[in-house]
Amino acid sequence: MAMSEMLREITKEEINQFHRDGAVMLRGIMGKDWTEVLDEGLEYANNHPDGMSAGVSEPLRIDQWPASHSPKLKQILDESPLAQIVGSVLDAPVRFYMDQMFYKPAGLIAPSAWHQDTCYYNVEGHQLVRAWICADPTPRNISMEVVRGSHLWNATYRPPVGMDPNDDPDGARKLEEEFAAGKVLIGKEAHDHWTYFDSFLDPGLPELPEIDAHRDSFEILGWDYEPGDVLLFHGNILHSALGGVELDHPRRSHASLWAGPDVTYLRRRSQAIPDPIRLYDFNPKDGQHLEEFPEVFPLVWAP
Numbered sequence: 001m002a003m004s005e006m007l008r009e010i011t012k013e014e015i016n017q018f019h020r021d022g023a024v025m026l027r028g029i030m031g032k033d034w035t036e037v038l039d040e041g042l043e044y045a046n047n048h049p050d051g052m053s054a055g056v057s058e059p060l061r062i063d064q065w066p067a068s069h070s071p072k073l074k075q076i077l078d079e080s081p082l083a084q085i086v087g088s089v090l091d092a093p094v095r096f097y098m099d100q101m102f103y104k105p106a107g108l109i110a111p112s113a114w115h116q117d118t119c120y121y122n123v124e125g126h127q128l129v130r131a132w133i134c135a136d137p138t139p140r141n142i143s144m145e146v147v148r149g150s151h152l153w154n155a156t157y158r159p160p161v162g163m164d165p166n167d168d169p170d171g172a173r174k175l176e177e178e179f180a181a182g183k184v185l186i187g188k189e190a191h192d193h194w195t196y197f198d199s200f201l202d203p204g205l206p207e208l209p210e211i212d213a214h215r216d217s218f219e220i221l222g223w224d225y226e227p228g229d230v231l232l233f234h235g236n237i238l239h240s241a242l243g244g245v246e247l248d249h250p251r252r253s254h255a256s257l258w259a260g261p262d263v264t265y266l267r268r269r270s271q272a273i274p275d276p277i278r279l280y281d282f283n284p285k286d287g288q289h290l291e292e293f294p295e296v297f298p299l300v301w302a303p
């Protein structure tokens, strides 16, 4: 498979920004021809909902692993410079973990709530990097925001989705027992039918700070985005997207999650997204590195 190159080198300052701030907007780094591929890939995914799209519907449609059935999105993962971009910033080999689509149709653009990414997944590590790209020009008022430096707070917050354990105490108790017994909370069958809302909130984790209510208390970074740019952000960083603006075109983004060598499996009580489907066959244990499962997480790029 031919992987196309980044359009330019990433500067030392940009690499420092990523590690210091937890995010960096890399301007004009991906060829414009990828925007067409992305556009087609996202439209295909939007028109072919799967069992994990159910319940998370417009005006904010979120799909899990859309590249597993959208050929053009798969092409982006396999052939675009995304893996090289992430690996160059980490200066390390990278493996693909998962991807998501955020499809916001024309009209009133929905916001995406503040959250961290890693608390949803059974993984842990500092080398978890999100590569966020958009098929549409995305001004700052509908684009991503991050709380600068929050990737270094050493805090894992409660994902803001899921059922309140008080609404189903028996179900929640059963789940706690299963977790204590070492069970993976979301099974392989979830790939056929699952939404975030099927999980129970984890009361053991602190609630997210009320960032929008106290915006002046946080250092918030945001950017205008143009197709061809790539926003990288750290898996632990607090981030969101602004909304509430009328647009005459959709705002369609794709976010892929990449892992460097320090990333390990960690069964989480706050898991809200299934494990990658092929990983279930290997019965992973906490602390195992993703590279121990090369059939599931093949090396995509190395320095």
Ligand SMILES: O=C(O)CCC(=O)C(=O)O
Binding pocket: 102, 111, 112, 117, 130, 132, 239, 240, 241, 253, 255
């Ligand atoms: O594109 C968006 O609105 C949200 C993206 C996001 O939250 C993510 O990539 O984790």
